[in-house]
Structures are given as structure tokens and as C-alpha cells.
Amino acid sequence: MTRTAADRGREVRRRLVQAARELVPERGWTAVSTRTVAERAGVAPGLVHYHFASLQALLAEAAVGALREMIDGVGELLQQARTPTELVDLIAAAVDRYTGTDPASLLAVETYLAATRDPGLREQLGAVLDEFRDGVARQLREQGVPDPVATAAVLAAVVDGVLLHRALGPVPAVAQVLHRIVAEGEH
Structure with missing residues (x-):
């Protein structure tokens, strides 16, 4: 079956996004260049700007997309x-993978x-986090946890904080502490 130009374009775009997803953690956001992304993707550097308004737009799409999937x-x-309590245990188990x-x-x-x-990246990332916090708050509300919106925000912040701290060294298990935060809803 013959691939169309649109198919080839989608494949190039997919490869650029994947390359960016790999390079940001390896080199750091500001050390990723158009050239390095193109090299990793196996395409000409000009294709980065053909498919994306800027390198920053590519990095944002790659990173926000990956975080949305996670x-x-x-x-x-x-x-x-x-x-x-089960919600907290599932959150803790999910964080333990990282x-x-x-x-x-x-x-x-x-x-x-x-x-x-x-600001554009902040808005995109904020939308992903808002969706997650809203989903957790909805569950907490259904489970009778007081102030589910604030509790969901704290749970999400704890996840982020644990990941940041783990980069520097071991972090004690947080599930027991988080159980106390949500325990009021189980009475």
C-alpha cells in the first residue's frame, strides 16, 4: 500500500514529538535545539519549523502530551x-513507578x-492538572471527603513534590500520611 504525503507528514511529526520527549529529559528543556531534535528524528532540520510554529511549540506539544498520557x-x-484510602493507595502506587x-x-x-x-506552556500544563484535580475531587466528593477540591489539589501537589524530592534522595512512604488527610470521609 502506497503511503500518501499526509501519512508521511504525520509520521515525521510523530517522530519529531517522540524525539523531543526523549531529548528534554536527557539534556534539559533549554539545551534541546532544532538540530538535535531533527537528528534524533532522522529528518532535515527545516521540517521542525514546517510542522511546528517554533521549537518551543514542538517541545510543549511533546511534553504536555506525554504528561497528559501519564x-x-x-x-x-x-x-x-x-x-x-483506596484512592490514596492507588495514587501512592502510581507514584512509586517513578x-x-x-x-x-x-x-x-x-x-x-x-x-x-x-505563559502558553503554563496554561496548557495547568489545563492538564486541572482535569486531573477535578477528577480526583469528583471521586472524593462521592466518597464523602470534606472539601474535596482542596484535598484533590493537595494530593496532586504531594505527587509532584514526591517526584521532585526523589530526584535528590529517598522519600519515605507517603500513603500513611495521606490516609490521614482523607480519613474524615470514611467515618
Whole structure:
């Protein structure tokens, strides 16, 4: 079957996004260049700007897309929780998959840092986090946890904090502490 120009274009775009997802954790957001992304993707550098308005637009799409996939996966997992304690245990188990120095953790850290300097990226990343917090808050509300919106925000912040701290050294298990935060909903 013959591939069309549109198919080839989608494949180039996919390869550029994948290359960016790999390079940001390896080199850091600001050390990724058009040339390095193109080399990693196996395409001419001019194709980066053909497919994306800028290198920053490519990096944002790659990083936000990867983080959305991570968060959506955790959100789907959390749907299994029948109690606030189970919800916390599922969050803790999901976080335990990340060391703080693995590529996904580093991509998250780099993206958060870049978002402090890029309002467009901050808005995109904020939308992903808002969706996650809203989903957790909805579950907490259904499970009777007081102030579910604030509790969901704290749980999400704890996840981020644990990943940041793990990059520097071991972090004690947080599930027991988080159980106390949501325990009021189980009475």
C-alpha cells in the first residue's frame, strides 16, 4: 500500500514529538535545539519549523502530551477506588513507578520549570492538572471527603513534590500520611 504525503507528514511529526520527549529529559528543556531534535528524528532540520510554529511549540506539544498520557493513565486507575484510602493507595502506587530520575519524572520537572517562564506552556500544563484535580475531587466528593477540591489539589501537589524530592534522595512512604488527610470521609 502506497503511503500518501499526509501519512508521511504525520509520521515525521510523530517522530519529531517522540524525539523531543526523549531529548528534554536527557539534556534539559533549554539545551534541546532544532538540530538535535531533527537528528534524533532522522529528518532535515527545516521540517521542525514546517510542522511546528517554533521549537518551543514542538517541545510543549511533546511534553504536555506525554504528561497528559501519564495523568490520564493514573486517572483511569483511580476510578477503581471505592474508598478514600483506596484512592490514596492507588495514587501512592502510581507514584512509586517513578524514581525522580527516570525519563518521565525528568520530563515532568523540566516541563514545570519551563512553564514558569512560558505563559502558553503554563496554561496548557495547568489545563492538564486541572482535569486531573477535578477528577480526583469528583471521586472524593462521592466518597464523602470534606472539601474535596482542596484535598484533590493537595494530593496532586504531594505527587509532584514526591517526584521532585526523589530526584535528590529517598522519600519515605507517603500513603500513611495521606490516609490521614482523607480519613474524615470514611467515618
